Amino acid sequence: MAAWREEWVAALDALEADVETIERLIEDEHRVQALPAANPWSPPAELSALPLDLKPRADRILARQIAAAHAVSTAITGNRRQTAYAAKIEVGTAGKAIPAYVDCNA
Template sequence: MTLMTGGKAGEDWRGAWSAALDELELDVATIEAMLADEHRHAETPPASLWKPPTELGALPLELKPRADEILTRQLKAAQEIARRLTANRQQIAVTARIETGEAVKRPVYVDRAM
């Protein structure tokens, strides 16, 4: 693997990595916007799966803070999605009990002796 750091090749390398980070950041921004506006989710088509660029070599050191910030945002969005999925499951469980009227099955009888 050739490490490109100087001249035109170095600029192309940094530019390719910047473009890859732009694409990844746009995906995260789309997810963050959907999380902020729940109604928009139904109208938004599913995002295409991001694929890491090939043959770019190592990430340029000056782009590492940006890549770290994007990763932090991705992790935060993933945690929020997991939280909402859990809340949805809990809501479904409550709704299922309400619809049947039975949280726990137990015998029911009426004592008419009184």
């Protein structure tokens, strides 16, 4: 029975490490491009049901994951808005071609 609990502790440790990585990236977003894409987590096949005493920890990790996902989506939305705004400034009219004049007297 102790091994069952320890397997869940290890699984939750791995989940918590992943969400801590995302939380650090949110705080220091310039490092995002330098890191490889995260691997999706799935529970090890040999795990049985979560021990009841670990449920509060699992719930806290889930809440942090949801908050981190929300923060990432908010950051992505902000970046897209900034990109669209910068495109308007650089081009003048959101993606339309800039008029070009050619001196044919040369």
